[in-house]
Amino acid sequence: MPERSTSDTALWIASLIRTFPELCEELAPGRAAPLAPYVPAPHTPRDDELVRVERREALLLQQRHGLTAAGHGSAPIRLHVSDTIRDVTDGVVELEEAVCARLGIPRPRRAPVPERLRRLAGLLDEIEAQPVLARHVRDETRRMARRCARVLGDTEQVVRVSGRCPWCDSVSLRAFPDRRAVLCVNPACRCTAEDCGCHDDPAYRHLWPESEWATLAAESGCRTEELDSAMEGDPQ
Structure with missing residues (x-):
């Protein structure tokens, strides 16, 4: 079901665009100003191994001794937040480069993570034309x-x-409400679409974005007015 898969991925991308800057603010609590989004430095293929070595050494140093934010000794850097920022940054960079390579698009220019995510969102129609790529993008953005x-x-x-x-x-x-979507939370639920994630991902749940609420209401017996009210956080 291509439209639904695209909608799922768009929602996960939107969530990342919203939460990633919050991670940067959480990295060193107590700072006068939030940290700017991390942008990886440019590198050539021959630098990759050196980068991996440096990252391993930096991680070991963090684990053994901890770190403090420069100029603010009372605000310790939260290592689990730092690890997540690094994981998401690397993941988004690698995902965008893989998408561009598969679609035959020139290698993307350097940019902050939210901008890279917006560029990916702009390619969703082209991505959806390749089911294997679409599933990979959906799974990675969701993760x-x-x-x-x-x-x-x-x-x-x-x-x-x-x-x-x-x-x-x-x-x-x-x-x-945060996603403006309706989900079926029954873990045993399976649909008839062969390319749906419910067949191979235990964590996947069927999702109806706002554009499908009228259809959902007709098929499920609920009312569109109820869905609108639920999205405002009002239980029925």
Whole structure:
């Protein structure tokens, strides 16, 4: 189901664009100003091994001795936040470069992570034309978005929705206002689309973005007015 897969990926990208700058602010609490988003330095292929060695050494140094933010000794750097920033930054850079290579687009120029994510969002239609690539982009953006959310301690509000899931017929529909989406939270739910993530990813849940609420209401027995209210965080 190409449109649904594109919608899922767009939501994960939007989540990353929102949460990644918050990670940078969390890196050194107590600073007068938030840290600027990390932008990796330019490198050539022959520098890759040196970069990997330097990262391993830096990580060992952090684990053994800890770090403090320069000029602010009372604000220790949070290593789990630092690790997440590095993981997401590397992941987004590698993902964008892989997408451009697969689509035959010139290697992307250096840019902060949010800008790279916006560029990926702009390529979703082309990405969706290649199912294997589309699944990889969806899985990677979802993984990184979830890691950011865990580190930030985000607990997304959930509102129960009446009606039954069109796929599994259970009363398991829930509205997630932060994503403006409705999900089926039944882990046993499976649809008939062969390319849907529910067939090969235990963590995947069916998702209906706002553009599909009218269809969902007709098939599940809920009301579009109820969905609109749920997205405002009002339980029915």
